[in-house]
Amino acid sequence: MRLQNRMELKGKKQNVVMFQSFLALLSPFIILGGIYGGIFTATEAAGVALVYGLVVSYFVYKELTLRSLYSCCLSAGISASMIMFLIGAAAVFGWVLTVQQVPTMIVRTIRSMTDSPYVVLLLCNMILLVVGSFLDNVAAIIMMTPVLVPLVKSYGINPTFFGVIMIINLAIGQITPPVGLNVYVASNIAGVKPEKIFKQVLPFLVIHVINLFLFTYVPQFVSFIPSIVGKMPLMPY
Numbered sequence: 001m002r003l004q005n006r007m008e009l010k011g012k013k014q015n016v017v018m019f020q021s022f023l024a025l026l027s028p029f030i031i032l033g034g035i036y037g038g039i040f041t042a043t044e045a046a047g048v049a050l051v052y053g054l055v056v057s058y059f060v061y062k063e064l065t066l067r068s069l070y071s072c073c074l075s076a077g078i079s080a081s082m083i084m085f086l087i088g089a090a091a092v093f094g095w096v097l098t099v100q101q102v103p104t105m106i107v108r109t110i111r112s113m114t115d116s117p118y119v120v121l122l123l124c125n126m127i128l129l130v131v132g133s134f135l136d137n138v139a140a141i142i143m144m145t146p147v148l149v150p151l152v153k154s155y156g157i158n159p160t161f162f163g164v165i166m167i168i169n170l171a172i173g174q175i176t177p178p179v180g181l182n183v184y185v186a187s188n189i190a191g192v193k194p195e196k197i198f199k200q201v202l203p204f205l206v207i208h209v210i211n212l213f214l215f216t217y218v219p220q221f222v223s224f225i226p227s228i229v230g231k232m233p234l235m236p237y
Helices: 002-020 022-036 042-060 066-099 102-113 117-134 137-154 159-175 181-190 194-200 202-217 220-228
Strands: none
Touching: 022 042, 066 102, 066 137, 102 137, 117 137, 117 159, 117 202, 137 159, 159 181, 159 202, 159 220, 181 194, 194 202, 202 220
């Protein structure tokens, strides 16, 4: 009888938590729904999410005060400035690579080593997995695109297909040490040390890597739907 009462009480608490968090959980639906519905762009979605978060936090949950708002803005400004420095450095690095014709030299070197697009995709995956572990996604894209895109084009690999593979690689980097941004965000929210979260995400990391190579070497998983609308060949390389 006591066990049943405890289970009922636990169920009621869970329902209360779900009800209280409903408005907060609407945020990703508003962002993704607005983007995919063509209502606003990804940049505008950030502004909409900010306004929505301020309204819900201040008027509904009443956890946000003017003093805490200042500290939130300060923290966000510091985080954004770090990312902007990375993006700026990556842009300069990409410009230097282009001026010095490094991509051309890389293409010639790898061309002399192999003619197989499978080997090239394996090398690209390995490079992007390492880069994604140390750099923010935007900085990594700005830095690596001028280097890798000419290489994959020279092997007849569809650039759109490679773009999907590149994004998957860099998304994996969001949960890998030492700079797994999503892990640190989760650590901050949950109040748990990042080391513990890194250990817990290892099974998910293995699954993501398996999916990456599955998408890479069975490209129909990626190209099937785009090929229907004529945006990508069914066999992109």
